Structures are given as C-alpha cells and as structure tokens.
Amino acid sequence: MSETPLRGHPKARATLDAHVAALLENGRVDRRTKELLGVMVAWLNACEY
DSSP states (O other): OOOOGGGGOHHHHHHHHHHHHHHHHSSSSOHHHHHHHHHHHHHHTTOOO
C-alpha cells in the first residue's frame, strides 16, 4: 500500500492490510470488479483516490 497516516501505527496498518487482502483476494467476484466497486464507493463518499 502507499504511504498512509497509519505508517506510524504498525498494528493498525497490519489490520488494514489483512482486511484489504481478504476483500480483494477471496471470494467468487473478479478482483477487477472489486477494485471498481472500491473506486465507486470512494467517489460516492467524495474521497480522493
């Protein structure tokens, strides 16, 4: 992952990395579809991506 505010919090960073891996690597939905959904949700929440 890129630089984030979590870089100073290794436990939080490890947890976030584990969640991202679980969301993107497991299941029956294609990874690209999951990535697109993430971008769309970020856009709906007015986040920078």
